[in-house]
Amino acid sequence: MNWTTALGFGDRSWGPAMVEGAVMTLLVSTAGLAIGAILGSLVAWAKLSGAKFAGAIGEGYAALFRGLPELLVVYFVYFGSSALLTAFANLVGIEGFVGVPAFAAGSLAVGVISGAYQAEVFRGAFLAIAKGELEAARSVGMGRWLMFRRIIAPQVLRFAIPGLGNLWQVALKDSSLISVTGLAELMRESQLGAGSTHQPFTFYVAGGALYLLLTAFSDRLFEFAEARATRGMRREAH
Amino acid sequence: MGADFLWTTFTRLLGALDVTLSVWALSIVLGAFIAAGITWMRGSGVRPLVYFAKAYIFVFRGAPLLVQLFVVYYGLGSIPAVRASIFWPFLRDAFDCAVLSYALCTAAYQSEIFRGALAAVPHGQIEAARACGMSRVTLFRRIIFPIALRQALPAYSTEVISMTKATALVSMVTLWDVMSVALKIRNDTLVTYTPLIVAGAIYFVLNYLIARAFIAVEHWLSPHLRARPN
Numbered sequence: 478m479n480w481t482t483a484l485g486f487g488d489r490s491w492g493p494a495m496v497e498g499a500v501m502t503l504l505v506s507t508a509g510l511a512i513g514a515i516l517g518s519l520v521a522w523a524k525l526s527g528a529k530f531a532g533a534i535g536e537g538y539a540a541l542f543r544g545l546p547e548l549l550v551v552y553f554v555y556f557g558s559s560a561l562l563t564a565f566a567n568l569v570g571i572e573g574f575v576g577v578p579a580f581a582a583g584s585l586a587v588g589v590i591s592g593a594y595q596a597e598v599f600r601g602a603f604l605a606i607a608k609g610e611l612e613a614a615r616s617v618g619m620g621r622w623l624m625f626r627r628i629i630a631p632q633v634l635r636f637a638i639p640g641l642g643n644l645w646q647v648a649l650k651d652s653s654l655i656s657v658t659g660l661a662e663l664m665r666e667s668q669l670g671a672g673s674t675h676q677p678f679t680f681y682v683a684g685g686a687l688y689l690l691l692t693a694f695s696d697r698l699f700e701f702a703e704a705r706a707t708r709g710m711r712r713e714a715h
Numbered sequence: 716m717g718a719d720f721l722w723t724t725f726t727r728l729l730g731a732l733d734v735t736l737s738v739w740a741l742s743i744v745l746g747a748f749i750a751a752g753i754t755w756m757r758g759s760g761v762r763p764l765v766y767f768a769k770a771y772i773f774v775f776r777g778a779p780l781l782v783q784l785f786v787v788y789y790g791l792g793s794i795p796a797v798r799a800s801i802f803w804p805f806l807r808d809a810f811d812c813a814v815l816s817y818a819l820c821t822a823a824y825q826s827e828i829f830r831g832a833l834a835a836v837p838h839g840q841i842e843a844a845r846a847c848g849m850s851r852v853t854l855f856r857r858i859i860f861p862i863a864l865r866q867a868l869p870a871y872s873t874e875v876i877s878m879t880k881a882t883a884l885v886s887m888v889t890l891w892d893v894m895s896v897a898l899k900i901r902n903d904t905l906v907t908y909t910p911l912i913v914a915g916a917i918y919f920v921l922n923y924l925i926a927r928a929f930i931a932v933e934h935w936l937s938p939h940l941r942a943r944p945n
Contacts, residue, residue: 544876544922545915546883548894553911560907646777653779657887664781671789678790685778685786692777 491670498666512588517595542593554586583655598640642699742817750825775823788812832867872929
């Protein structure tokens with residue numbers, strides 16, 4: 478089989494599987510980024526609140542997951558979450574081993590790594606809000622929730638876009654490590670295709686090209702989002 | 716299982732640290748040389764060179780390192796022409812392949828760091844050096860390089876730490892680094908977490924030491940920014 482048929486869309490070709498793998502990569506990275514956003518904003522909140530205990534926990538979590546190899550985190554979350562779930566299932570009377578779906582474990586792993594970095598992005602974005610805006614909101618009598626919804630959240634999102642764009646790229650690339658859990662994402666499909674056709678070079682280059690397509694395309698998307706979110710802001714004078 | 720198992724695990728993992736550290740150190744140094752070349756091309760103003768540098772950075776930063784490693788180790792080795800070439804003794808070796816693909820990848824990141832650091836050298840300093848008649852080489856050696864080095868350190872430490880973490884991937888190309896020995900112990904003994912936790916502790920301490928070292932160097936190189944002693 479030459480490489481065009483191997484990667485094509487005909488019978489016994491790997492084209493469809495590679496595209497499905499790319500879609501799975503997008504899904505698992507998106508889920509990971511979302512989990513990371515929740516963890517990251519909680520940590521940012523804990524650190525900004527000035528609460529000593531919560532801040533220390535947040536700091537410890539971020540330091541830990543920035544210092545561990547991503548692959549180790551993937552293995553740990555994969556084995557660990559299944560063990561936790563099995564223990565829980567045994568507690569409520571279900572016997573035997575209960576595995577966590579690879580998608581859930583994978584997005585959780587990407588998420589806890591991303592969250593450690595997103596914490597700093599959100600903290601920086603919050604600190605970039607002009608103090609006067611918060612004072613003005615308070616002085617017109619806004620409650621904490623209303624102020625968060627109308628003043629803080631929109632601006633934090635705006636300032637966080639460039640940082641989140643970088644972390645999205647990181648999440649996309651980290652998601653390739655989930656292939657070790659057997660989830661059929663792009664890296665895994667490339668491995669399967671390489672094995673079954675005995676054309677590793679073709680398949681890993683094709684896999685790499687698809688990753689490049691994803692990163693290039695999403696880069697554009699983030700640029701667009703940034704331009705749109707800052708359209709009401711005054712540009713710096715030159 | 717107890718203190719005994721913990722100790723044997725720890726010593727066995729430490730024994731694998733030399734593979735982790737050699738891949739790490741060699742690829743960072745080799746990567747720095749490639750990065751210097753890429754940075755030079757990027758700033759050369761010669762169109763083809765600039766495009767090549769941009770494309771290089773795009774490809775090696777945009778694709779996951781795992782894919783790059785597999786292209787070099789499994790991919791290139793499957794091509795008959797490569798097997799017949801003079802590069803084969805080098806490319807058949809997992810260690811050499813790992814160092815090569817890590818160096819190519821980190822070079823893309825490092826060259827972006829170098830570029831940013833060079834751009835951050837204040838223009839006035841360069842003008843002043845020219846005004847007092849420094850040659851290009853002296854200008855680079857005395858003014859640009861020291862300032863850029865200091866500017867590059869924080870980002871460089873991040874890159875160096877991300878390389879330590881990335882070395883764990885060599886466990887997937889048959890090398891016996893800390894990560895793969897931890898997985899082997901886990902498989903052999905069926906102890907689920909301990910080997911991974913011990914490995915994690917080793918990586919974490921290593922990264923902590925690297926971060927401290929960079930902070931110390933940064934402190935040492937910026938005496939002019941420190942508060943004046945009373």
